Amino acid sequence: MSDSAIHHSTEQLREWDKRHVWHPFTQMQDWEREDSIVITRGEGSWLIDSDGKRYLDGVASMWTNVHGHCRPELNEALKAQVDRLEHSTLLGLASEQSILLARRLAEITPAGLDRFFYSDNGSTAMEVAVKMAFQYQAHRGRPERTRFITFHNAYHGDTLGAVSVGGIAIYHATFKPLMFETIQAPSPYCYRCELGCDNPATCGLKCLAALEALMVEHGASCAGLVIEPLIQGAGGMLVQPPGFLRGVRELCNRFGLLLITDEVATGFGRTGRMFACEHEGVVPDIMAISKGIAAGYLPLAATVTSEEVYGAFRGEYAQLKTFFHGHTFTGNPLACAVALKSLELFESDRLLEALQPKIARLTERLAEFSRLPHVGDVRQCGLAAGIELVEDKATKRAYPWELKTGVKVCLEARKQCIFSRPLGNTVVIFPPLAITADELELLMDGLERAIRVVTAD
Ligand SMILES: *Cc1c(COP(=O)(O)O)cnc(C)c1O
Numbered sequence: 001m002s003d004s005a006i007h008h009s010t011e012q013l014r015e016w017d018k019r020h021v022w023h024p025f026t027q028m029q030d031w032e033r034e035d036s037i038v039i040t041r042g043e044g045s046w047l048i049d050s051d052g053k054r055y056l057d058g059v060a061s062m063w064t065n066v067h068g069h070c071r072p073e074l075n076e077a078l079k080a081q082v083d084r085l086e087h088s089t090l091l092g093l094a095s096e097q098s099i100l101l102a103r104r105l106a107e108i109t110p111a112g113l114d115r116f117f118y119s120d121n122g123s124t125a126m127e128v129a130v131k132m133a134f135q136y137q138a139h140r141g142r143p144e145r146t147r148f149i150t151f152h153n154a155y156h157g158d159t160l161g162a163v164s165v166g167g168i169a170i171y172h173a174t175f176k177p178l179m180f181e182t183i184q185a186p187s188p189y190c191y192r193c194e195l196g197c198d199n200p201a202t203c204g205l206k207c208l209a210a211l212e213a214l215m216v217e218h219g220a221s222c223a224g225l226v227i228e229p230l231i232q233g234a235g236g237m238l239v240q241p242p243g244f245l246r247g248v249r250e251l252c253n254r255f256g257l258l259l260i261t262d263e264v265a266t267g268f269g270r271t272g273r274m275f276a277c278e279h280e281g282v283v284p285d286i287m288a289i290s291k292g293i294a295a296g297y298l299p300l301a302a303t304v305t306s307e308e309v310y311g312a313f314r315g316e317y318a319q320l321k322t323f324f325h326g327h328t329f330t331g332n333p334l335a336c337a338v339a340l341k342s343l344e345l346f347e348s349d350r351l352l353e354a355l356q357p358k359i360a361r362l363t364e365r366l367a368e369f370s371r372l373p374h375v376g377d378v379r380q381c382g383l384a385a386g387i388e389l390v391e392d393k394a395t396k397r398a399y400p401w402e403l404k405t406g407v408k409v410c411l412e413a414r415k416q417c418i419f420s421r422p423l424g425n426t427v428v429i430f431p432p433l434a435i436t437a438d439e440l441e442l443l444m445d446g447l448e449r450a451i452r453v454v455t456a457d
Contacts, residue, residue: 010050013038037419042069045435047419058413058420058431058443063233063265065296065432067345074295077341081334090118090331098331101340105302108274108343110283115310117303117323118331122264123157125288125301126226130161131325132303133224133258133286139312139321142256149214149225149257152194153187153235156226156262156288165226168235183218185211187232188240191377191388192396200241208247219255224286226260229276230381233265236426237386239379245280258285258309264301268292268342269352269433271382272359285309295342296432300335355433358440359383362429365444372448374455385429387447389455399425405454412450418443427451 018032037055041048045068047055057065067074081097088095102116117132119125130148137145154167164179166172167187172179186194188207195210197203215222229245232238252259261284266276270292273279277287286309290301315321345351359382366378369387376390389406391399399405406422413420422428427447431440 044068055419081337097333097336122290128303155234224258298335416446418446
């Protein structure tokens with residue numbers, strides 16, 4: 001019998017994990033001391049560990065899961081494809097599933113975005129977007145447009161190009177010498193507004209005015225602007241005020257920058273519409289999609305663009321206008337087959353419709369949270385939310401990060417069979433879109449109890 005078919009004890013698996021696996025975004029010294037949970041199975045909104053204990057997946061397995069774990073139709077689509085073709089390259093060959101998926105995606109992405117450059121994760125989709133925008137400007141006779149406007153608190157992935165356009169100091173500062181410079185605009189983070197505003201309804205969006213000032217000064221040297229539309233996810237679930245994205249689109253038009261939207265977290269229904277930019281009637285020039293694309297089954301991503309951008313790369317071979325970029329597993333047939341079936345399920349389950357009452361219920365539950373003594377701010381965008389915990393509500397004084405308050409809340413929630421992972425002192429709610437109404441109540445009850453216990457004075 002092969003090693004993978006033998007049933008190993010939890011103790012054995014934990015020991016090997018601690019000896020061999022280096023976990024991402026994890027202080028391994030802490031990890032080595034913990035009794036880690038080893039997941040061996042999944043079912044709907046639940047993850048099941050090696051002892052058979054069930055955990056509600058409150059973060060949709062790093063924001064990827066859509067229809068629940070081990071959904072039979074998706075499993076069948078994957079099994080059917082693996083018996084036909086597991087992988088074939090897109091370098092020099094076309095492949096059936098990647099064609100069918102691109103055609104289907106063209107029907108649901110914003111009008112005019114009909115070209116799909118595949119890769120396999122969100123960071124690469126953003127690397128592609130940045131390189132594409134840069135080379136596009138050169139091809140269009142604007143080689144002086146080399147820079148990018150980005151936002152504080154932005155997150156676009158962990159490869160160096162993606163880190164360069166990011167804006168979270170704690171993740172990114174270490175690598176500064178390796179990064180290219182960008183022009184950073186203030187984050188539209190209304191609870192802690194960098195410009196000193198306290199009400200987005202009356203401030204007239206000073207953050208847009210600040211962006212405009214940056215464009216006046218630097219716009220002519222910029223290839224594009226990079227933004228997470230509607231909500232900065234990893235930065236703390238920071239929801240932008242209405243009209244912000246539309247204003248950004250107008251400024252990009254006025255100053256000749258390509259608008260690059262990173263829909264890696266927001267795409268595929270998370271905000272209540274298929275893509276976040278639909279809420280503001282905005283069509284970007286380049287859009288990155290990944291996390292939910294293959295329903296959380298397999299790594300897949302695409303950088304989506306218009307005919308105008310695509311067309312700039314067409315030319316005679318010797319002109320060297322080719323986009324010299326590509327990844328080995330580009331357009332993987334297994335991932336594409338699952339993604340196609342996932343889009344079918346969006347239709348047959350009427351998933352976006354079914355989502356609306358859950359989003360409304362989440363809004364109600366969050367209003368209750370905001371009355372808790374250490375909840376400073378609650379932020380929601382569709383079925384994504386953040387609850388920012390503060391030491392002092394009146395002054396908005398944050399808990400010192402070393403206290404790991406967010407982590408403590410998640411460890412407490414675990415006692416009630418909820419798996420969650422915080423962003424600093426912000427508790428995250430990001431369940432599979434197919435979560436049932438009852439499961440959503442369980443999730444919110446568990447998090448509320450955990451917050452009460454950990455923040456009790
Ligand atoms: C997760 C994420 C990424 C990076 O995706 P990876 O697949 O982890 O490389 C990029 N942008 C946003 C907005 C994300 O949430």
